[in-house]
Amino acid sequence: xxxxxxxxxxxxxxxxxxxxxxxxxxxxxxxxxxxxxxxxxxxxxxxxxxxxxxxxxxxxxxxxxxxxxxxxxxxxxxxxxxxxxxxxxxxxxxxxxxxxxxxxxxxxxxxxxxxxxxxxxxxxxxxxxxxxxxxxxxxxxxxxxxxxxxxxxxxxxxxxxxxxxxxxxxxxxxxxxxxxxxxxxxxxxxxxxxxxxxxxxxxxxxxxxxxxxxxxxxxxxxxxxxxxxxxxxxxxxxxxxxxxxxxxxxxxxxxxxxxxxxxxxxxxxxxxxxxxxxxxxxxxxxxxxxxxxxxxxxxxxxxxxxxxxxxxxxxxxxxxxxxxxxxxxxxxxxxxxxxxxxxxxxxxxxxxxxxxxxxxxxxxxxxxxxxxxxxxxxxxxxxxxxxxxxxxxxxxxxxxxxxxxxxxxxxxxxxxxxxxxxxxxxxxxxxxxxxxxxxxxxxxxxxxxxxxxxxxxxxxxxxxxxxxxxxxxxxxxxxxxxxxx
Numbered sequence: 367x368x369x370x371x372x373x374x375x376x377x378x379x380x381x382x383x384x385x386x387x388x389x390x391x392x393x394x395x396x397x398x399x400x401x402x403x404x405x406x407x408x409x410x411x412x413x414x415x416x417x418x419x420x421x422x423x424x425x426x427x428x429x430x431x432x433x434x435x436x437x438x439x440x441x442x443x444x445x446x447x448x449x450x451x452x453x454x455x456x457x458x459x460x461x462x463x464x465x466x467x468x469x470x471x472x473x474x475x476x477x478x479x480x481x482x483x484x485x486x487x488x489x490x491x492x493x494x495x496x497x498x499x500x501x502x503x504x505x506x507x508x509x510x511x512x513x514x515x516x517x518x519x520x521x522x523x524x525x526x527x528x529x530x531x532x533x534x535x536x537x538x539x540x541x542x543x544x545x546x547x548x549x550x551x552x553x554x555x556x557x558x559x560x561x562x563x564x565x566x567x568x569x570x571x572x573x574x575x576x577x578x579x580x581x582x583x584x585x586x587x588x589x590x591x592x593x594x595x596x597x598x599x600x601x602x603x604x605x606x607x608x609x610x611x612x613x614x615x616x617x618x619x620x621x622x623x624x625x626x627x628x629x630x631x632x633x634x635x636x637x638x639x640x641x642x643x644x645x646x647x648x649x650x651x652x653x654x655x656x657x658x659x660x661x662x663x664x665x666x667x668x669x670x671x672x673x674x675x676x677x678x679x680x681x682x683x684x685x686x687x688x689x690x691x692x693x694x695x696x697x698x699x700x701x702x703x704x705x706x707x708x709x710x711x712x713x714x715x716x717x718x719x720x721x722x723x724x725x726x727x728x729x730x731x732x733x734x735x736x737x738x739x740x741x742x743x744x745x746x747x748x749x750x751x752x753x754x755x756x757x758x759x760x761x762x763x764x765x766x767x768x769x770x771x772x773x774x775x776x777x778x779x780x781x782x783x784x785x786x787x788x789x790x791x792x793x794x795x796x797x798x799x800x801x802x803x804x805x806x807x808x809x810x811x812x813x814x815x816x817x818x819x820x821x822x823x824x825x826x827x828x829x830x831x832x833x834x835x836x837x838x839x840x841x842x843x844x845x846x847x848x849x850x851x
Contacts, residue, residue, distance in 0.1 A: 380451045383548050387447035394450060394550025401439035404432050404625075429634040430586050430618050433625035450550050457554035458543070462532065464561050465788055468758040469528040472792050473749075522802070526795035535788040538809050542780035551778055552587065559584040560594050564757050568598075568606050578609030585610070586617050589642065590768045597760050600722055652700040653681050661774035665822040669775040670714075673824030674707045683822040693822045714770040714834065718763050721841035725754035746797060747844035753793070754841065762786035766834045777815055780826070783808075786833055793837075804829075804836050 386392045438446055536543075546553050563580035567573045584591040598606045622631040641660065644650070651658045653675040663672045665683040676683055680697040682690035698706075753759050765782040769775050787805060794801040808829050814820035 376455060379544060379547050380448070380455075383451050383550065384444060384447040386548055387450075387550050388444050392549040394447065395443075397435065397550075398439060398443055398446065400432055401436045404436045405439050428586055428589060428618070429626070429631070429638055430622045431588075433621055434586070434617075436625065447550065451547060454547055454554045457558040460558050461554070461561060461784070462536075464565060465535075465758070465784070466528060466532060467565075468756065468761075469531055469788065469792055472753055472756060472758065473796060522795060522799060526791055531788055531791040531795075534791055534805070535784045538787050538805065538812070539781050539784045541812060541815065542778050542783070545778040546781055549778065553778060553781055556584050556587055556591060557782065560591055561761065564594070564597075564761055568603055571605065574603070574605040575609050578606050579613055581606075582610050582613035582617065586614055590772055593764050593767050593771065594761075596719065596722060596764065597726075600719075600726055650700070650704065653679050653703065654700065656685050659773075661772075665818045666776060667774055668777075668779075668821065668824055668826050669773055670710050670770055670827065671707045671773050672775075673822075673827050674710070675703055676822050677824070678703050678706060683818060691819070691822075693819060711771055714831075715767060717834075717838050718767045721754060721763060721838040722760065724841045724844075725751050725759065747840045749796070750793060750798065750840040751844045753796075754837070758785065758789050758792070759837075762789035762837055763834075766830060766837075769830060770834075775827075783830070783833075786837060789837065790833065801836060804833055808833065 383392070387394045387398075389395075441449070543554075545551075559580045563577040563584070566577040566580070568577050581591065581594060584594070595607060595610065598604075618635065619631070622635070625631070626634060649658055651660070653659065653663055656663065661667060661669065661672065662685055663675050663681065664685045665676070667673075675681060676693055678694060678696050678698050679700070680692060680694050682688055682692055684690035754763065762785045765785045769779060769782065772779070787808065790801045790805055794805075811825055811829055814825045
């Protein structure tokens with residue numbers, strides 16, 4: 367029955383998607399018009415005319431994307447819409463299978479290394495002294511591990527199989543997934559490229575080249591996946607970084623110059639970099655002047671930048687409608703807003719980097735032996751910290767960082783949350799039971815996306831920050847020594 371329902375549901379969504387794209391009410395419709403225009407004349411897409419220069423400001427997508435996808439303009443739009451939908455379904459299947467494999471690689475409650483240390487559903491802290499517990503200085507963090515009545519946590523552990531985790535994580539991002547399919551976005555393609563790169567063994571040159579190619583394609587399509595290079599920096603896998611830079615530059619300057627022409631390509635890239643760094647008018651962004659912003663501040667934008675602007679400044683929730691309602695809690699100047707938004711983004715990025723570093727370099731903690739020396743024995747918080755160094759753990763952290771640093775976060779971006787939510791549920795079955803509350807809060811608050819005031823105050827953003835804090839928590843409370851030089 368479930369398979370039949372999935373087939374029928376996918377067919378219905380497919381028909382609606384193709385109809386919407388053909389009628390011109392989807393992102394793919396607008397991109398298709400740009401691709402066709404680029405086939406006849408190389409023109410960079412614009413958002414609006416700049417009053418000072420009379421030129422169109424660049425779009426948020428890097429210019430090279432329009433060269434990459436321009437050949438698709440030779441395909442009739444109805445056929446392209448159908449093929450695009452099939453591609454998104456294929457990416458969905460690939461992501462499901464990859465997530466299933468990544469979950470199977472994580473420890474399970476019945477694995478030998480855990481079963482010997484579990485009791486009453488909770489992996490205990492270490493009793494380091496004969497007849498006594500560790501002192502406050504030596505004791506390990508257990509703040510995320512909630513003691514349970516006998517049998518309760520074990521029931522949760524048994525019930526959260528890999529398949530059920532996949533289903534629950536998929537349920538939480540179902541509206542975003544349907545939205546992505548309906549509007550013809552390429553978010554699922556980007557996710558597939560990033561996950562495939564992460565799953566590639568880079569110990570050989572061929573693997574490094576494959577991973578670099580996949581990452582370079584994802585980055586040139588939308589610059590935000592550059593954050594997925596962080597693990598390679600931390601692991602000192604410089605071959606991957608070098609290949610990614612070479613392939614990315616080859617696409618941007620090589621393919622871009624062949625398509626646009628050298629002079630026009632350099633002009634497009636320069637204007638886009640200016641737009642990405644400072645906004646279209648090359649001056650500090652000010653929410654009271656939308657023309658200075660890199661992204662919209664309307665209520666549907668759930669980025670840190672947009673949410674804090676609506677909460678801290680006296681501006682309407684619909685950017686260019688002065689009569690629209692306001693939800694601001696203060697009325698600060700633009701300079702204060704820039705400090706707050708940039709500071710929060712920087713803090714999220716720093717926490718993520720520190721978590722990735724510590725999860726990779728931390729040693730297993732030790733208990734006191736009879737000789738007074740330390741011997742290896744894992745503890746709950748360090749177990750969680752080591753699991754953050756898995757493929758799924760790294761993807762969970764970086765997916766959230768990507769959402770936090772982006773100036774624009776629309777609802778379909780939340781398909782990325784399948785990775786952190788799957789990781790949260792995998793941790794729940796290993797003892798971090800309060801993670802089920804984090805998941806439940808996200809699930810319950812999904813309908814708030816339908817209410818403009820809830821969107822305006824950034825309900826989803828604050829839940830995402832809570833998920834992020836919960837995931838990164840062990841990195842700052844697990845005791846252990848760093849390995850390496």
